[in-house]
Amino acid sequence: MRILVTNDDGIMAPGLRELARQMSRLGEVTVVAPSVEKSAIGHGITIWDPIRLKKVAFPGVREAFSVDGTPADCVKLGIQELLGGSCDLVVSGINNGPNLGTDVLYSGTVSAAIEGAVLRIPSIALSLASHVTDDYTVAGKVALVLGRALVGKNNKEVLFPDTLLNVNIPPVGSYEELHGFRVTRLGVREYNNVFDKRSDPRGNVYYWLCGEVVPHGREEPDLDVVAVEDNYVSVTPLHFDLTDYRIMQRLKDGGIESLITK
Numbered sequence: 001m002r003i004l005v006t007n008d009d010g011i012m013a014p015g016l017r018e019l020a021r022q023m024s025r026l027g028e029v030t031v032v033a034p035s036v037e038k039s040a041i042g043h044g045i046t047i048w049d050p051i052r053l054k055k056v057a058f059p060g061v062r063e064a065f066s067v068d069g070t071p072a073d074c075v076k077l078g079i080q081e082l083l084g085g086s087c088d089l090v091v092s093g094i095n096n097g098p099n100l101g102t103d104v105l106y107s108g109t110v111s112a113a114i115e116g117a118v119l120r121i122p123s124i125a126l127s128l129a130s131h132v133t134d135d136y137t138v139a140g141k142v143a144l145v146l147g148r149a150l151v152g153k154n155n156k157e158v159l160f161p162d163t164l165l166n167v168n169i170p171p172v173g174s175y176e177e178l179h180g181f182r183v184t185r186l187g188v189r190e191y192n193n194v195f196d197k198r199s200d201p202r203g204n205v206y207y208w209l210c211g212e213v214v215p216h217g218r219e220e221p222d223l224d225v226v227a228v229e230d231n232y233v234s235v236t237p238l239h240f241d242l243t244d245y246r247i248m249q250r251l252k253d254g255g256i257e258s259l260i261t262k
């Protein structure tokens, strides 16, 4: 099995090392990751600049490349060029910080997995739901356990080729502290005090995006945000088809299609 491992925290990130280490127990790993951090770059791709890459030493894997590009670039280039189209699984992470609810829309980690799904390869995004720890031991074990379960049951049957799993791991001290896995749906992430307004030494105003997460309701246990708070590993199946199927018929019934008749 050929596994492409990537991330958005960059080739030097400890979460990437741990993920590559664990995935190499499942199959033949190729690491293709951004040369510098690309967090919150979303699904951006590079079309106006060359995409340069460098082969780098990386313990325990088949090959590793540091790429001057985005996470989506890494997956596209990795699958289509470096692996010659032959890839069985894309795994992205382990991100430093959560990717929950609407934040997945900004996430480079999740976008890398979306790119894998766009290319019809089963894909998983993994995030450690804390910015303050650099210990990926528990999250790495979760990645292996999940990967083994999916591969063991024939990963193509469990994971549809155009679907990705978004996995968030609560920041617990030991594997035993996890309450289990919970299949979830995306919640909403809202922030307070979103912009910090400042001025530079020349008196020019600038803004710094920050903010604190607004506490959310806990009445829906199948939301990803609630699962992680309850110390469950949250597993959300995602799809890149953003069509709102609920509203399609209402638009048709509302006469949109007859606004222009020929």
Ligand code: MN
Pocket: 008, 009, 038, 039, 040, 095, 096, 109
């Ligand atoms: Mn990141």
